[in-house]
Amino acid sequence: MDPRGTMVLRLLVCVTVVLVSDAASQKSEAYFNRTAFLPCQFVNSQNKSLAELVLFWQDQETLVLYELYLGKEKLDNVNAKYLGRTSFDQKSWTLQLHNVRIQDKGLYQCYIHHKGPTGLILLHKMSSELSVLANFSEPEIVPVSNISRNSGINLTCLSRQGYPKPKKMYFALKSQNSTIHYSSNMQISEDNVTKLYSVSVHLSVPFPSGAGNVTIFCVLELEPKKTQLLSLPFFADPKDPIPVKKDQRFWIAIAFSIVIAVIAVIAIHKRRKKQRPDISHKGETTKAEKEESEQVEESPGYATLLKENKHSCT
Ligand SMILES: *[C@@H]1O[C@H](CO)[C@@H](O)[C@H](O)[C@H]1NC(C)=O
Ligand SMILES: *[C@@H]1O[C@H](CO)[C@@H](O)[C@H](O)[C@H]1NC(C)=O
Ligand SMILES: *[C@@H]1O[C@H](CO)[C@@H](O)[C@H](O)[C@H]1NC(C)=O
Ligand SMILES: *[C@@H]1O[C@H](CO)[C@@H](O)[C@H](O)[C@H]1NC(C)=O
Ligand SMILES: *[C@@H]1O[C@H](CO)[C@@H](O)[C@H](O)[C@H]1NC(C)=O
């Protein structure tokens, strides 16, 4: 639309890139899919109005994010990937970049020019470096197979959609007396579209010998500031008993057999008692049996009840 303006802008970009390149840049951070704030930190000491100024932001590939030309937004030079994603905050001279993507990390520059009768004069420039973060989801422990003393512990831990790559991921097994750390290879996968990472580790170990029950945590160690993300505790409380020594086992087996034998004898005895009155009337069996089993001990009218039943059948 305005080839002359574009040319001037390009020329200025080329010149000023060189000027700015060794200036210290301010760092800023933004969360994925949120808004980044790209500063300019302009002090308007001469009280210039926007109608006299030309200001724009560009990325490290000199693609323009936003241009305000004599007080009006100008889209001609704005790169397609930034269209509709920016808003300018006049009070703080800050550009907001919305829906931040991982690909947005990098260096940005802001330029403010005064447009006078002799052309554009650079008033102010600033660079800033944007880093993008995404919080990993809380690590989640998922059992691969059921935990028992015989088959051992077999778990996977997952954490999704974070950035940048975490440092490491490991399991911590807490039993009564000790905490053991297990780290194995962390599997990392990258989402093709969002460029976010998901990570997982697998644990397959024998059940700690002699331990009653075990509490397991999964720990994700993050790169910046060495922070940690902890999973909810996973309680491994195997149903099968703690293995005992051979000689003990023998006596336990004997005791167990005796108990079984006693139970069997009692059961047979009870069954005989129950079966006797039921032979003649199948229709009422279930109901009568139910009542019997509840009333056998307490009810004194048991015998009469049986008699009545017999009557009704004949
Ligand atoms: C970004 O956030 C919006 C809502 O704020 C949500 O609907 C969308 O799914 C998010 N996109 C991604 C890629 O997470
Ligand atoms: C700056 O200029 C505007 C008019 O353009 C005026 O209203 C305002 O008072 C001035 N501010 C200062 C601090 O000079
Ligand atoms: C990410 O985690 C940090 C620290 O836990 C928290 O302060 C921040 O609000 C989180 N950001 C998002 C976008 O959830
Ligand atoms: C664990 O055992 C239960 C039965 O006790 C079974 O239903 C379940 O499918 C088992 N889970 C795994 C992961 O093997
Ligand atoms: C753990 O689970 C995997 C996948 O189901 C299986 O191949 C492996 O044998 C299991 N390990 C143990 C110790 O149960």
Ligand SMILES: *[C@@H]1O[C@H](CO)[C@@H](O)[C@H](O)[C@H]1NC(C)=O
């Ligand atoms: C735990 O400690 C107690 C005494 O403090 C000890 O008797 C027991 O054997 C220990 N258990 C294990 C698994 O080390």
Ligand SMILES: *[C@@H]1O[C@H](CO)[C@@H](O)[C@H](O)[C@H]1NC(C)=O
């Ligand atoms: C695990 O054992 C400890 C003591 O050894 C006990 O306090 C705790 O309640 C047990 N946890 C479960 C889930 O059984």
